[in-house]
Amino acid sequence: MSDDGVEVPDDLEIRVGDGTGNEQYRMCQECGRDCVPEPFDAGTGDGIRVAFSCPEHGVHAVVDPFEHLR
DSSP states (O other), X not given: OOTTSOOOOTTOOOOOSOSSSOOGGGBXXXXXXXXXXXXXXXXXXXXXXXXXXXXXXXXXXXEOTTGGGO
């Protein structure tokens, strides 16, 4: 159980990416920097998403780490 009272299963697996090891979603396509992950509420009742933001060029990728559970 987490601090906010939400039950979190022990076998929960959080995956980001497509499982191939390709982490291009983390790299800014304009300057090649490793981007900062910023979790946010999707606002659709489907939980969170993670936006990857370049400090210079802004958000360039958004992933759903729980998509495989829906």
